[in-house]
Amino acid sequence: MSGPALSVVICSLGRPSAAAAVESAVDSAARAGQAAEVLLVWQAEGQPPALPVGARAIPAFPVGVSYARNSGLAAARAPVVAFIDDDEVAAPGWATAVLEAFAEGADAAFGPVDPLDGAGRPHCALDDEQARWITGAAERPWKVGTGGNMATRRALLFQVRGFDLRLGAGAAGRSAEETHLIAVLQRLGARLRWAPDMRVCHPTLSDEQVLASRYPYAFGAGRLVRRLRSLPLGARYGVDVAWAAREVVRRRSPPRARELAATVRGFAAGALLRDEGSAPPGLLERVPDELRTHLGDRELRGWPVGHGVEPHFVYRAGADRVLHLYADPSPRTLAAVSLRRRLGAAAAAFGAPTLVAAAAHPTALWLVEEQICGERATALAPASWWSAAVERVTAMGAVRGPELAQAAWWETACRNLPALAGPTHAAAIGAALQRLARQHAVLMHGDVQPQNLIRHGGGLALLDWGGATPDGIPGHDLFSLARTARGASAAAAALAAIARGEELPGTPVRAALEQLGLRGADVPAALLCSLALWAAEERDRLARLGVPPQPLVFAPLLAALAPALGV
Secondary structure, eight states: OOOOSEEEEEEESSOTTHHHHHHHHHHHHHHHTSOEEEEEEEOSSSOOOOOOTTEEEEEOOOSOHHHHHHHHHHHOOSSEEEEEETTOEEOTTHHHHHHHHHHTTOSEEEOOEEESSSSSBOSOOOOOSSOEEEOTTOSOGGGTOOTTEEEEEHHHHHHTTSSOTTSSTTSTTOSOHHHHHHHHHHHHTOOEEEOTTOOEEEOOBOHHHHHHHHHHHHHHHHHHHHHHTOHHHHHHHHHHHHHHHHHHHHHTOHHHHHHHHHHHHHHHHHHHSOSOOBOOGGGGGGOOHHHHHHHTTOOEEEOBOOOOSSOEEEEEETTTEEEEEEESOOHHHHHHHHHHHHHGGGGGGGTOOOEEEEEEETTEEEEEEEOOOSEEGGGSOGGGTHHHHHHHHHHHHTSEEEEGGGSTTHHHHHHHHHHHTHHHHHHHHHHHHHHHTTSEEEEEOSOOOGGGEEEETTEEEEOOOTTOEEEEOTTHHHHHHHHHTTOGGGHHHHHHHHHTTOOOTTSOOHHHHHHTTOOTTHHHHHHHHHHHHHHHHHHHHHHHTOSOSOOOOHHHHHHHHGGGGOO
């Protein structure tokens, strides 16, 4: 049985109108005469509404529309994925128009958003009655279409890693996630289609609502220009603002003047301010009651947001504690917390902050841990912290488990890891795994690098234990440390030197590798397996679409070093 031809993603924070949006999409898809699925990404606390046949709900933590859309994309099965908003209604012929656009060769398609009522001003001004192709980058991306009525080829969205988590409602960028995507697709030379029959309806807006929207919309546009480092796009936005100012003067309209002023302020702030979003304070309303007693009346302040596999938010809790929030945590992260609980006070010997409390909920993992203050290793010369870091790694390596061949992940690794390097190097990875089969698994942190090391009180703390496992590959943490000690540009050279049995200047590794049980040909074998694991993690990250666009790192590194690491 073939899968659906169309997947429709609707993201909702709990609006009552979500049910009508889903029903309209299901009805429109049925009229198209093609198999389709409708996915309601539900970011509200309560249960989603009852859904008709052909629709299903996907729970997701409320960390922004980009994250919600990526969650829907990751769950979608059809080659074409469409997006509408939860306060919209799809026209009966909407799905037919979507599929026709892609049958004509579109890579992405956009349609008009009509007023659902006559009470106020239209939500969107884009309404060209003529179908047309949009190729190249000549068209302003904010004139191409809106995220409330768009569709793309699923494979193409995966290629560009989905929507940027730093943009869109609920994120630091506030808006423009779809405009950023359009600009990226234009740079790739994608064929974009304006499809006038691809219609949805959206409630009209009051003057107050329009004014309130101008700053965040313009802020997102400014952030978009900064993210893409595009002076031409910034100039084009300035031209549009100038034409709008001319119209305001002609009409002598104070309300429009206020809207224009908010637009100018928003764009300037988005384009000029540094791109450093902090963990949103609104998420603190969801802190579980069982953790509030461990936070007391401490002031909670968000730290800059990272962009890892899972959205991870960190809040400073007073002067002595830190609150972590992992949205929709992976099984690996949940297992790492269980491991820390089992280790208890012994984890301090490996530099781990004290875990005060943890609470896992259906779409979130909350942690309270001791706050470690000091200097990060990224600000220090490697020679000043290397020995202490190696001691941490070897101490963890002394906590041994069963032979690797008995580890829970071993069978899957033997089946999947060789394929990552392609047919040329698959045999080498397979041989490396077999050589290590009798080695004992070790306690592994999973991400030992300078940014996770802090020197304080004469010791060295090791942060970010979200990837810890009791059945890791010996040497993996040490390879990670060597790879990152002097930055990304030196990674390949450092790992190649280790494979040749050479010492790294100022950062020796041979004695530590021997202490971990790796000698002779065991070293390149373990290194090859580590490279394959990093490449696999990178592949999984892309599948989950939890990160903004960025180049691959480990797959090329694996391909480059595999010939020298054959065993």
